[in-house]
Amino acid sequence: MAQTTGQMSFADAKVEIKIAAGAWVDIGGEFTKIEVDGGERKSGEAFTQTGDTPVLTKGKREKYTVKGSVVYTEGTTTPWKLLWDAHKAGSDVQVRWSPKGGSTGDYQFSSAATGNVLKNVTPPVGEASNGDPIMSEFSLETADITDAAIVP
Numbered sequence: 001m002a003q004t005t006g007q008m009s010f011a012d013a014k015v016e017i018k019i020a021a022g023a024w025v026d027i028g029g030e031f032t033k034i035e036v037d038g039g040e041r042k043s044g045e046a047f048t049q050t051g052d053t054p055v056l057t058k059g060k061r062e063k064y065t066v067k068g069s070v071v072y073t074e075g076t077t078t079p080w081k082l083l084w085d086a087h088k089a090g091s092d093v094q095v096r097w098s099p100k101g102g103s104t105g106d107y108q109f110s111s112a113a114t115g116n117v118l119k120n121v122t123p124p125v126g127e128a129s130n131g132d133p134i135m136s137e138f139s140l141e142t143a144d145i146t147d148a149a150i151v152p
Helices: 079-089
Strands: 014-019 031-038 041-046 055-061 064-071 093-098 107-111 117-121 135-142 145-149
Touching (some): 014 079, 079 093, 079 135
Antiparallel strands (some): 093 107
16 A cells, blocks of 8 residues: 555544534634543453353443643623633534534534533633733533545
């Protein structure tokens, strides 16, 4: 197999959030990171009397946890404030991202449309001795993440 030439960085990614039944909000001006944990498939094993290795079975998949960070900015419609208010209210939240930027044909990954749990949104914290931007992190649990090519 020849070496790839289709590599990309996350610098051009498009990340959006959706609160309850509202519209998708592009948070690209303030998001800095998206990470995903979980999704492992459960498995089982048993050893039989005659074998030297286990027999294996597969089960259901675990939930995913989508973790992100945003630059803290003040205002009623900033990503931090939208996520903070949704967390406090227990609102449904969905997140989606397109590593290549969100144009027609690019892949887009989305948390489940319903049943997600916004587990945490951190308040603004920082350190006085440096000039780093104030950051906030969020954590969203979702039953599934889907991928699809964006259509016009």
